[in-house]
Amino acid sequence: MSNLKILLKNSIMNNWGVNKFLKEESKSERIKKASIFLVILLSIFSVGMLIVMYSLAIAEQLGQYGYLNLILMSAMILSTMFSFFTSVYKAQGVLFFSRDFETLMSLPIKPSIILASKMIELLLLNYLFVALVTIPPSIVYFMKSNVSIVFFLYLLIGVVFIPLLPIVMAAIIAFAISYISSRMKHKALILNIGTLIAAVIVVIGSFKIDKIINIVIANSASIIEGIKTIYPPSYYFTDALASLNLLSMVKLILWSIIPFILFLIVFGRSFKSINLRLGETFKKSNYKLTTLKTNTLRGALIKKEFKRYFSSSVYVTNTIIGVVLVTVAAVACLIMGGDFMLDQMAQSSDTDIQAIAPLLKQVMQFTPLIILSFGVGLTCTTGSAISIEGKNLWILKSSPLEVKDIFISKIAVNIILLVPAIIFDTIMLAIAFDLTLINFMWTILIPTLLAILVSVGGLLINLYFPKLDWTSEVQVVKQSLSSMISILMGGVLVTVMIFVTMGINKVFAITNVNLYLGAIALLLFLLILLVYILLKTKGEKLFNRLSS
Amino acid sequence: MLKINNFSKSYSNSKKAVDNISLEVKPGDIFGFIGHNGAGKTTTIKAAVGILDFEEGEILVNGKSIKSNPIECKKDIAYIPDNPDLYDSLTGIQYLNFIGDIFKVSKEEKESLIKKYSEAFELTKSLGDLISSYSHGMKQKLALISAFIHRPKLLILDEPFVGLDPKAAHILKEFMRELCSEGGAIFFSTHVLEVAEKLCDKIAIIKGGRIVASGDTNTVKGDGSLEEIFMELIDNE
Numbered sequence: 001m002s003n004l005k006i007l008l009k010n011s012i013m014n015n016w017g018v019n020k021f022l023k024e025e026s027k028s029e030r031i032k033k034a035s036i037f038l039v040i041l042l043s044i045f046s047v048g049m050l051i052v053m054y055s056l057a058i059a060e061q062l063g064q065y066g067y068l069n070l071i072l073m074s075a076m077i078l079s080t081m082f083s084f085f086t087s088v089y090k091a092q093g094v095l096f097f098s099r100d101f102e103t104l105m106s107l108p109i110k111p112s113i114i115l116a117s118k119m120i121e122l123l124l125l126n127y128l129f130v131a132l133v134t135i136p137p138s139i140v141y142f143m144k145s146n147v148s149i150v151f152f153l154y155l156l157i158g159v160v161f162i163p164l165l166p167i168v169m170a171a172i173i174a175f176a177i178s179y180i181s182s183r184m185k186h187k188a189l190i191l192n193i194g195t196l197i198a199a200v201i202v203v204i205g206s207f208k209i210d211k212i213i214n215i216v217i218a219n220s221a222s223i224i225e226g227i228k229t230i231y232p233p234s235y236y237f238t239d240a241l242a243s244l245n246l247l248s249m250v251k252l253i254l255w256s257i258i259p260f261i262l263f264l265i266v267f268g269r270s271f272k273s274i275n276l277r278l279g280e281t282f283k284k285s286n287y288k289l290t291t292l293k294t295n296t297l298r299g300a301l302i303k304k305e306f307k308r309y310f311s312s313s314v315y316v317t318n319t320i321i322g323v324v325l326v327t328v329a330a331v332a333c334l335i336m337g338g339d340f341m342l343d344q345m346a347q348s349s350d351t352d353i354q355a356i357a358p359l360l361k362q363v364m365q366f367t368p369l370i371i372l373s374f375g376v377g378l379t380c381t382t383g384s385a386i387s388i389e390g391k392n393l394w395i396l397k398s399s400p401l402e403v404k405d406i407f408i409s410k411i412a413v414n415i416i417l418l419v420p421a422i423i424f425d426t427i428m429l430a431i432a433f434d435l436t437l438i439n440f441m442w443t444i445l446i447p448t449l450l451a452i453l454v455s456v457g458g459l460l461i462n463l464y465f466p467k468l469d470w471t472s473e474v475q476v477v478k479q480s481l482s483s484m485i486s487i488l489m490g491g492v493l494v495t496v497m498i499f500v501t502m503g504i505n506k507v508f509a510i511t512n513v514n515l516y517l518g519a520i521a522l523l524l525f526l527l528i529l530l531v532y533i534l535l536k537t538k539g540e541k542l543f544n545r546l547s548s
Numbered sequence: 549m550l551k552i553n554n555f556s557k558s559y560s561n562s563k564k565a566v567d568n569i570s571l572e573v574k575p576g577d578i579f580g581f582i583g584h585n586g587a588g589k590t591t592t593i594k595a596a597v598g599i600l601d602f603e604e605g606e607i608l609v610n611g612k613s614i615k616s617n618p619i620e621c622k623k624d625i626a627y628i629p630d631n632p633d634l635y636d637s638l639t640g641i642q643y644l645n646f647i648g649d650i651f652k653v654s655k656e657e658k659e660s661l662i663k664k665y666s667e668a669f670e671l672t673k674s675l676g677d678l679i680s681s682y683s684h685g686m687k688q689k690l691a692l693i694s695a696f697i698h699r700p701k702l703l704i705l706d707e708p709f710v711g712l713d714p715k716a717a718h719i720l721k722e723f724m725r726e727l728c729s730e731g732g733a734i735f736f737s738t739h740v741l742e743v744a745e746k747l748c749d750k751i752a753i754i755k756g757g758r759i760v761a762s763g764d765t766n767t768v769k770g771d772g773s774l775e776e777i778f779m780e781l782i783d784n785e
Binding site: 287294297299303392398401 | 672
């Protein structure tokens with residue numbers, strides 16, 4: 001077996017929980033894991049079916065105008081963009097923050113092979129989504145056109161090669177950020193800021209995707225040529241599938257494989273040096289004993305939690321992005337003024353916005369509340385706070401600490417990060433949107449309650465789904481079940497609140513908004529109480545059972 | 549100081565890792581816990597310091613049960629695992645400060661004890677550096693300093709001499725004796741039989757989760773060396 005194969009097998013067995021599932025002896029654990037796998041599989045199938053239905057509707061429209069192949073092109077563009085955006089995020093952790101780096105480097109394996117295995121690992125992580133976004137619309141295309149069954153062979157090859165180029169581009173950005181930060185003294189800080197800036201640009205960019213697709217659909221024939229010049233692989237993919245053109249398929253493969261190989265050759269060497277430099281720490285060895293500060297027990301724990309948090313750029317960038325985006329949006333709103341959004345709507349809509357402007361302005365009084373709630377809902381450090389202890393858990397467990405104090409210190413990090421941001425953003429948004437005093441107070445109160453709920457809830461989720469045997473922080477912060485559920489929890493909570501409010505409004509026709517908001521605040525408060533009680537009872541038991 | 553009564557522990561319904569062991573470490577004792585790899589030493593130690601839950605038996609620290617009164621027990625214990633994973637993102641001094649705060653050591657005492665132990669282990673100059681930059685031995689020394697600065701009544705160590713240079717090992721032995729002369733007690737596991745023979749007043753040999761010999765070091769080893777007795781006990785089924 002080649003070294004690359006061995007490395008890949010090892011990383012799949014080790015990082016993807018395959019081994020754990022196969023070797024699990026406890027029947028209940030096996031059933032639990034198999035059920036989670038089934039639920040995920042079912043969700044993927046449901047999403048796939050939804051995409052098929054959606055594609056069918058679009059194909060109907062496009063078919064009438066003879067632009068059916070646009071469905072293939074948009075699937076390709078979407079999966080390319082997704083691969084790029086998510087990999088910018090992931091590449092950092094997979095390439096540069098693996099715990100196994102030194103072990104791998106001590107083995108007789110070329111660094112470029114190690115880099116290749118890491119890149120393929122990154123690639124594998126993307127295949128699920130690429131397949132999900134590309135295959136259902138392609139099936140619809142097959143049903144609506146007269147291509148032969150060979151189409152599926154082309155599709156399969158296409159799916160294999162689509163994410164290569166975007167992943168190379170994402171990895172180059174990760175390399176650039178890591179290279180710069182590896183030369184700095186405050187590596188973690190530079191990495192945190194660099195990755196956050198990249199993430200903000202990426203998110204702002206992703207908002208433009210629908211506009212691009214709209215333009216593509218509106219100007220089909222000429223745009224196909226346009227896209228060919230901007231991103232040739234998408235054209236070759238479409239042409240290869242739609243006309244079963246072998247030459248286009250070869251071109252697509254070359255466009256994907258050549259940059260990938262070039263990347264491995266060029267970055268194979270610096271991969272090692274950057275990793276080594278990132279691992280280096282500035283050793284002064286000139287410490288002189290001076291007076292020390294003494295903290296209270298909780299103070300000491302919170303301080304330790306913050307130091308741990310900010311030392312991990314993967315942890316920071318993945319958990320703080322929601323509130324950073326809201327803060328960027330809040331400052332942008334202040335600079336451009338609240339009416340800016342109204343103008344934007346007026347430009348992009350056929351209806352006479354000015355006629356309903358007073359009503360819209362009233363609705364916009366609650367925009368800050370919704371924006372902030374989503375931002376807060378997505379910021380959950382506690383969802384990984386227990387898992388991130390990993391092999392350090394023994395320190396907390398063997399210290400004379402009440403479990404309650406450990407919990408409070410972990411919850412405090414999220415709250416201390418969020419509450420000042422909520423206040424700052426609300427002030428910015430209040431000026432921009434000219435909020436009334438009562439709405440200003442709701443905009444502070446509800447997100448604050450939400451922040452507490454998300455913090456307490458995240459911790460409880462992490463206790464139910466801990467992952468202490470990680471080799472890379474990415475596994476905890478991005479790929480663990482706990483982090484996914486806790487991030488989803490915030491988004492789902494806010495969405496449910498909005499829909500319930502809308503539902504009540506429709507059924508009971510109550511127009512007193514303050515009544516709704518009061519009810520939501522009360523509901524959040526009760527939920528906090530409930531989750532806190534659960535944390536005190538069940539959570540403490542779960543913590544005591546943990547062992548790293 | 550440490551009393552283990554009929555303690556058993558098994559993992560995920562499999563065979564017992566530790567099977568009905570009992571032992572007692574009295575104030576002033578340096579108690580060596582000897583056994584081959586996988587014999588159950590670490591399991592016993594982890595249960596004694598309150599990291600591992602257990603169902604069978606009882607473990608008392610200074611008369612208090614680690615099960616029902618873990619916090620009070622832990623206040624009296626300092627524990628160092630075999631491969632101390634410390635917080636890599638903290639500096640050495642931040643870590644010591646953190647442990648000092650957790651054990652509520654006063655400012656003055658903390659400063660003087662950190663000075664005493666870090667100078668003895670020759671780690672003072674590195675205390676301002678990140679733990680991630682430390683070698684294995686330096687981490688071991690830092691973990692030892694963190695254990696001594698809160699003046700534990702019971703010091704529980706898992707393979708404390710692994711990774712230490714000869715000088716540091718010598719200093720550690722000195723501090724172990726000092727702690728015991730002040731009424732403290734030490735319970736530690738080791739593979740280094742010479743150390744156990746010279747340093748320990750009492751030893752217990754564990755094999756396959758069961759204690760096969762226990763008592764005063766001189767009584768256990770008799771006229772032979774500890775190594776001879778150990779090999780004999782381990783080889784005989």
